[in-house]
Amino acid sequence: MVLAREWIIFALCLGAGGHLALGFVLHAPDVWPWSRAGLYGLLSGLAIYVFVQTVRFIWSRVHIKRSEME
Secondary structure, eight states, X not given: XXXXXXXXXHHHHHHHHHHHHHHHHHHOTTTSOGGGHHHHHXXXXXXXXXXXXXXXXXXXXXXXXXXXXX
16 A cells, blocks of 8 residues: 555656656747657656655654654
8 A cells, every 4th residue: 555655656746747847848948858858857757756755754754743742
């Protein structure tokens, strides 16, 4: 169950990165050319995944501290 949740989060982050890259390619093709869209989409997705995991880690630490204080 936990592993499936992590794969779902990873897939959603990669999808968000792909959408971000597609948006840049369509609205600012001089910044990100079509030839690099796949690479930039992958890198954007990985950056989003790292950000999400960092937020989840911080959230879990804050939540644990709140539980200990009660």
